Amino acid sequence: MRRAWSHGDPHLGNVLYDPVSQQARLLDFETQHERCRPAEWRHADDLLTLMLELISRTAAETWPALLGALLGGYDSKRIAGEVHRRLCSSSASERLLWLSRSPESTLSKLKASLPRVIGVLEARGVNSR
Secondary structure (H helix, E strand, O other), rough: OOOOOOOOOHHHHHEEEEEEOOOEEOOOOOOOOOOOOOHHHHHHHHHHHHHHHHHHHOOOHHHHHHOOOOOHHHHOOHHHHHHHHHHOOHHHHHHHHHHHHHOOOOOOHHHHHHHHHHHHHHHOOEEEE
């Protein structure tokens, strides 16, 4: 049986952006998610990781627009809804795990950013329901 594809190690170092065509390509496919994880979980994990990486490496006044563009390119409200659910119900241990995947960030920056991230999702009509 063929399983739905996911990256497993998305971060900005694994994205190649062409400013002429304004297209991004993912690189570096040797890391995979655990096969027992459902596709929706894996895709939400990829999207959440990219979102957190974007926030950690971009100025606070810039990242909301970039995050909107990322979500627009991803274009799956079901997966974005799963990300919304994780952000709204995250525990302290989950936030520490997110920091380990976004080494440019700090816990205080992450905590301060979460309401704005949730706001960007909700402005695009995404929620956990």
